[in-house]
Amino acid sequence: MLKKLILIALTGLIITSCSSSLDTTNLTAEERLAYSIKLYENEDYQEAAKEFEALLLQFPGSAVSDDAQYYLGMTRFKRGEYIIAAYEFSKLIKGMPTSEFVPQSQFMLAECYYQLSPDYSLDQKYTKKAIEEFQVFIDFFPLDSKVAEAEKKIDELNDKLARKEYDTAVIYEKMEYTKAALEYYENVMEIYHDTKYAPLAHYNKINLLVSKNRNQEALDAANSFLKKYPNDSNYSSxxxxxxxxxxxxxxRNKNES
Structure with missing residues (x-):
């Protein structure tokens, strides 16, 4: 808290000069940080990034190194440089584990991958990475104010993964690759059981088994569906x-007997 108050005071003293005429080479670490943050707040992200990097090089291990590292990550994030931003946040988390900026950096690390998560039809490595990093955030900082937002984004990302798996199952079913279709429907039902695609996958599985005259399997699946989803729109069907x-x-049983 004291460090923040000092920076606020320094900002007022330093930014009386025009940014283009201010010579930063003779500033202290705290003064240079205040100047760099002002650039960041003024959305001059390109110059801010240069100043944060220069500060870290000029004053390695200083009391404000974690501030500079965090804001460098934020500057990269604001510029849409999500891969680089993720690297900067990760660098703070690993290299400065006692910093007050670690919780924020962990959330922003996950947020970088969230921003990189593509349309559901494309490769989902960044989606999975975002889920992983949001979960780390929740596990390590369960009382943080951003936990609810992290949980909401995990749900959103899981829906995306479930949709990809579900659509793959539908494609295999249309191509009459029954075994593959059933496997993908099962994946949706088991891995993404808390998404809206789970009951859809279950319903499709039942109908696919019926179409292949696998009646006992279909009946077992139907009984399971009725227990799991009593309020689903396909319940009566x-x-x-x-x-x-x-x-x-x-x-059939009578005929066989």
Missing amino acids: VEKIKTSLESKLSV
């Missing part, structure tokens, strides 16, 4: 499928 399957299986 699955009830009818169950009744039909029970009738067919009853007739």
